[in-house]
Amino acid sequence: MFSKIIGTGSYLPVKVLTNFDLEKIVDTSNDWILSRSGIVERHIAADNELASDLALQASLRAIESAGIGVDEIDLVIVATTTPDQVFPSTACILQDKLGIKNRGAAFDMQAVCGGFVYAMNTADLYIRGGQAKTVLVVGAEVLSRILDWSDRTTCVLFGDGAGAVVLRASEEPGIVAAKLHADGRHRGMLKAEGNVRNGEVHGDPFIKMEGQAVFKFAVKALSEVVEEVLAENKLQGSDIAWLVPHQANIRIMEATAKKLGMSMDNVIVTVATHGNTSAASIPLALDAGVRDGRIKPGQNILLEAIGGGFTWGAVLIKW
Numbered sequence: 001m002f003s004k005i006i007g008t009g010s011y012l013p014v015k016v017l018t019n020f021d022l023e024k025i026v027d028t029s030n031d032w033i034l035s036r037s038g039i040v041e042r043h044i045a046a047d048n049e050l051a052s053d054l055a056l057q058a059s060l061r062a063i064e065s066a067g068i069g070v071d072e073i074d075l076v077i078v079a080t081t082t083p084d085q086v087f088p089s090t091a092c093i094l095q096d097k098l099g100i101k102n103r104g105a106a107f108d109m110q111a112v113c114g115g116f117v118y119a120m121n122t123a124d125l126y127i128r129g130g131q132a133k134t135v136l137v138v139g140a141e142v143l144s145r146i147l148d149w150s151d152r153t154t155c156v157l158f159g160d161g162a163g164a165v166v167l168r169a170s171e172e173p174g175i176v177a178a179k180l181h182a183d184g185r186h187r188g189m190l191k192a193e194g195n196v197r198n199g200e201v202h203g204d205p206f207i208k209m210e211g212q213a214v215f216k217f218a219v220k221a222l223s224e225v226v227e228e229v230l231a232e233n234k235l236q237g238s239d240i241a242w243l244v245p246h247q248a249n250i251r252i253m254e255a256t257a258k259k260l261g262m263s264m265d266n267v268i269v270t271v272a273t274h275g276n277t278s279a280a281s282i283p284l285a286l287d288a289g290v291r292d293g294r295i296k297p298g299q300n301i302l303l304e305a306i307g308g309g310f311t312w313g314a315v316l317i318k319w
Helices: 019-023 030-037 051-066 090-098 112-128 184-189 211-232 250-259 278-291
Strands: 002-011 015-018 041-044 075-079 105-109 134-142 160-170 175-182 195-197 200-202 242-245 300-307 311-318
Touching: 002 051, 002 112, 002 175, 002 278, 015 019, 019 030, 030 250, 041 160, 051 075, 051 090, 051 134, 051 160, 051 278, 075 090, 075 112, 090 105, 090 134, 105 112, 112 134, 112 160, 112 175, 112 278, 112 300, 112 311, 134 278, 160 278, 175 211, 184 211, 211 250, 211 300, 211 311, 242 250, 242 278, 278 300
Parallel strands: 075 105, 075 134, 242 300
Antiparallel strands: 002 160, 015 041, 134 160, 175 311, 195 200, 300 311
16 A cells, blocks of 8 residues: 645745845844845734644645545644654644544654654555545744844745645655765754753744755755665666755756756746744645646656655555
8 A cells, every 4th residue: 555645735924024024123134134045025923823824724725625524634744843842742633623523643753954854754654554534734933033133044944834735645656765874973063952950941932044054955966766766676867756855945956957957947936935943844835746746647756855854755546
């Protein structure tokens, strides 16, 4: 038994924060942000919006797209770095908000920006192993809550949002292959170290990043993992209709595509209007490609991401 994507959905908060808005907050400029990241604007969650709220809207759209009832979902996986609370998991909260009554499993996946590809591979293995038939996989983030708005190297890069897919057991392969990796030796390059002890926050709770070091590692690691997946499936870059990368930085995407011999015309890019939404970025971009008709049945689609940890991976899909 294989797994296949039967529905996609996404949701972005109403509030939009442009580069020009940021010029009034921190020592930066539209030209500086755009030239280094490709970002023009990003969405910011309202004060009363939690990751589960964003996930709920994206999930409802994915479920509608799939044409199924909520009680057909027997596993919920939420990839997030910004959960609603320490526990219960955001997945359990989402299960309740969706009104799922079959009491199937629900849990969170924490691999930062790599979270969605980790979650997709996990969902695929559950279906292949016969432990689930219909799985809701969500990437949801409210990264604006862990940004230092005086740090121009990080606050200009991130945004909030959620994307979701519904996977269902299928006789034909939909998720063809996946490769996941991690290397904790580099955990200091991209981190948010704060933790709660005795009711107080200890350590720096904001995102910190060594930009150049992350860039160099990301391009190398992403190129290698994509090549791994292609080689194992006897494919070349030219066999991929669409690359759907983690939307961290346009320069990383361009460098990765160049290493793979792929044209940027075959890369789905949403970073300009979303910013880096961590685990939400791939499902947001995937949903955009599905809904505007670029992604079509029979095409080979490649997802790839890297995040703090480092965690990284790629998923090959036959649409």
